[in-house]
Amino acid sequence: MSIMKIIYKIQYSIASLLLVACLLSCDKSLDKPVPDTSIPLEKVQPGDLPLLLRGAYRPLGIYYQPYPVWDIYSDDITSIQGSSPAQFNPRSYDDCNPNVQDGFGNGRLYNSAYTAIGNANFIINYIRTKGLTDYNSILGEALTIRAYNYYRLAEAYGGVILTLDLETDISVIRRDKNTEEEVYAHITKDLTDAIPLLGDFKSADNVSKPAAQLLLARTYLHLGKNKEAYDLSEEVIKSGKNKLSEGDFGDNFRYASKSSEMLWRLSEPITGYERGGLYTMYSPPPPFRGAGIGLTWVDPTLAQSYEPGDIRASLLLKRHNNTIGEAVTYLLKFSTDTLQPSSNAFIVYPIARISEAYLISAEAAARQGQVVVTRYNELRKARGSSQKLATAFANTTAFLAEIEAERRRELVGEGRRWQDMKRFGKAIPYLQSKGQDATRLFLPFNSTELLRNIKLSQNKGY
Template sequence: MLTYKKTLLLFVTALSLAGCSGKLDEPQPDTSIDLDHVQPQQLPLLLQGAYKPDGVYYQSYPVWDIYSDDIVSIQGGTPTQFNPIGYDACNPTVEDGFGNGRTINSAYKSIGNANFIINYIRSKKLSDMQPLLGEALTIRAYQYTRLVETYGGVILTLETETDINKIRRDKNTEAEVYASIVADLTEAIPLLKDFTTSNAACKQTAQLLLARVYLQLGKHQEAGDLAQQVISSGKFSLVNSNYGQVFQFGSTSREMMWRGVDGPLSNNFNRYGMYSFYSPAAPFKGNSPGLTWISDELVKLYEPTDIRSQLLRRQRNAVTGQEVTYLLKFSTDTLQSTSSTYAIYPYIRYSEALLIAAEASARKGVVDVTYYNQLRTARKAGTKSNGDFADAAAFLKELENERRREFVGEGRRWQDMRRFGTAIPFLAAKGKDATRLYLPFNSTELARNPNLTQNKGY
């Protein structure tokens, strides 16, 4: 996989140049250094490169929400650029190098840095850098989770390999990728420290990420146990008034567990981040075309008192003339001064621990509304009793709806649709079949690696 080789050279070179420029985002990828020429004190800088979202991550982040039943988009594009209307139709193009191609590119950039750190610490037996090793393992697991959810099987690269003949090969199976993710997170959890900041991976984020993976794999007991550990850690709390503060860069809430941060951005920051996709057009502040909004079906799931509806805005769309509902979740920083402008990408939030714990029990046939009600109470929405649900299946349907209300726009809906059994009927209604559960490998990626087998249906 040529992308991975270039990524390794780019970020390793960035490390060698950092002493001159002080910036990790201005590398000159013409030289490289190996494990023997890196000093331990330089590893935290390389770790920051692994954390840093791709500069155009806002184009790949919303793909699965637009693909799903949560989001409607009539925003067009060219075959080689981001074309949201194509994802809305579950009909992505192989040529798309933006929403699709940048998904794989940004992930492997991060994986390249993580691999270097992991193999360096292991080869040097640096016992005092175990927390940093845990962070690198968690980052790698998170990025491979993104990839396996998007493509199924992908090339699994765990070493600092630069031999093009070894990189250019066919993909690993989906099961092999998931096994690697589980192994990384299992190793990382005891190495990591407890939560202190949402800008870095910690013990609880690794636990919840592994719980998410286990839930998707049908390992409900393991998923529930890990979610319970996060809840019992006492490190987090839910917002119960100003819901928008969760998504602000300078927030003091203890609800965001892990996020990506891109910035500071230029003075023309309204053109960056998820704001440019989900916000309405004028007269709302900003430069969004206003061509992407929440489905009416989802809007109807919110109760009037629900504080999450604070981030919904009903406005006329100038193109269609219809009243639609926009998502302001990523617009909460737009009134800050230009010196404080950052694009925020939520990775893991505490509310997911509550919903995973509730779902894990329901998957085993038990209706227990305790954690569901805890979230609903914080959101000022109505609560339920166990007897309000005829059986576990009915409760699972409500939990699916609650996840829609809670995580809209955060990239989780399509995986939820797959797990709850609603993805295939949704695809059928659009004239598609199960091959569209995944995206195609981008044509550029196939050209780089002739041995890579395209996903079925493309």
Template sequence: MLLNYKKYLFVACVAALASCGKYLDRPTPDQAIGKDQLTDNDIALLLKGTYMSMSGSWPPQSYPMTDIYSDDIISLQGGNPAQFNPQAYEACNPSSADGFGIGRLYIAAYTAIGNANFVIGKIGAPATPAMRQLLGEALVIRAHSYNQLAEVFGGVVLIASVETDIDQIRKPKSTETEVLDQVEKDLEAAIPLLGDFKSPKAASKQAAQLLLARVSLQRGKHARAKELAEAVIGSGKRSLSAGTFSPIFRYNSPASEMVWQMSDGPMPSAYERYGLFSFYSPAPPFLGNGTGLTSMDDVLADSYEPGDTRREIIRKAKQNATGRDVNYMLKYSTDTLQSAAAVYVIYPLMRISEAYLISAEAGARQNVVDVTRYNQLRTARNASPKNAGDFANATAFLAELEKERRRELVGEGRRWMDMKRFGKAEAFLTSKGRNATRLWFPFTDAELLRNPKLKQNEGY
């Protein structure tokens, strides 16, 4: 049976991990791997399956949903209520029938959580450095998945152990505060267990620190956020790239900016049509072979200085649907990144530049205008630095940092949370004819049927 589980690792993990499996439902016993049959030597394989489950299926993570929801990305692409419909997100009106976008995000996150719970429970109290590392990675995966769910839905069902009792699996959601408390608890526990960065394909101490810095900043814990961001920068394990920008997003890139990423592949032969490449890219004849219906906000595109290397990811082209030139965001496109011979794609989870931005913002939110980290990032991007005296006060500096975050992180799923933190989200919703209930997305109708104790978010 051990041989069989290695062959069918991912399927077995999903089936066996009842706590937060695909449907928050019972396991299938005849497909499950007996916990007592596994040894310490098998944990690394189980953890590999946990990483594999994070990406789910297209669209990976919440990038398209939250970015279109925000003011960074504009989409004219249609669909139907039962699928990811960018027009609905453009209107800040997602549908509870959307099992393709929201549903797949939800399933991927809970599958990863269930797998992580199994690994965490199997390891228990780690006796060796190798087991400590694996436990730390599983804790970071669980923390990332729950943080992602909290960002999109607010409060969700919180299960932090392997659970097979259906009455314990089908339960009311915890509050957003309770979920984020668990995220912080997991990350604080993971940091001393983890070794320093070795590869962006696995969680490291720096990945845990940067994720905790992100969560701390969002929760208003500014001193802690700055401390963690500075620890990531000070480790020297990752560094900003100078002179170029787009190679950062290539698979096996020589750039040293990725702190943690998901990798997906090998891709089908129609590599350039896959996932976010097709979604964000211009329509043919450009290599991305996208629909050409999803473009970048013009004000944002025009905010880059002429020599800014981040302009490499912007391409102005005619949009067939509107007959006008629009700005396309090519972070994920073969038009600028890599050939079809590179059969793996990546999705950034965290980059070192975010640590610089968090440090600067956390200081400003403590009424300190320190342009050091801001200027280091700007200099690496060949953009002009500024003096502290250029900003009247910390509020003015925060306004500039918000703009810099948009320029740096566009298309990486951060903007909607930034809009909440900078107080821009509710006014934006009002401009779309919505109200504060749209700060969070709805649970899918299918999930509400699977878990009758799960209460729909207000307003849907």
């Protein structure tokens, strides 16, 4: 039975878990898988694994709508996606945030994550079943891809369905979700297994050991395992291949970048509006060349928090917004005007930058009762901001508040803020200020998914 035929047996969004199979077409095309040219499962050879791995990376790029969800959901970014002042995010909450019918990238987030997981599952099970130790680096990359996508799902929905094998039995896949704790336990296991298999950093376009270590440090910080988070973040910093940028902050987000700050990224060429969503989402409207829709901008309190000389502020642009009749601050991290030549423009999706390791190190130490300003100051020095003594902070609570503010300045637009708000105790008060409650800490499962799998229970509050 061809792998493509196996796919047809599962009419479910997790059916895309087996999509990797059709990537092995005779012409090695990743763009146009054809059932008639798919290689039968029994004919897949170890030499095909690099192509399969490319397929595992590729679904992550179906990303433009889901990528900024957590920034717009949070207090970092203001949005009037409904195009009227009455629909400030989230004044008219469900107009500007993911809802059951799909909303802002909800369905795409779910589907793209499971597509990547399915592709990774094929590689992981193939290598392990056949004992292909010569392909350990590919195994490590696939494990990291799977872990990262389960992290995306867990932060979005809490508990989700864990599927780790090439399931063809529909009853195994159509079931209720695993608990959030079970999902995070598996994320931790996959990353722990991956790290010793991976090599040193060579390119941000591929998973490396420090990239997986940083993802695991991020996971540990979320789980409150602060010693483990601290130790791993320090290993990433001390690995030596990646350095903080000190001059051109925008170079971190260029496709043809000379910076080594980016540990892992995804990128895709801009071929039209639907494929260039980050700059159209964040940039100002015409005559700015990025031709954004002009309805999404940085929170004014955050925009005003950068010190004079902070190089990160170079990617902020203040412009009059005709819809609300006020000046607002746009984010240019992904703009073709400031970062990419229009003749060769790529959207870069940051997954992990080494600057986060500095912030995790400082936060994890503080959560263990220590005010250690070393890594915090190193990051601020690279960004052109002032240095601070440990005595400037009355206690660890005050230092944690400053780390939270520094994370906002550093990572705005990169999808980290909502998890930060939950960890720093800001999410529920923010929701309450908008007339919502703790049920909105997570997104709803899409209505299409609920129809496909009637055993899947909806998250509370939807």
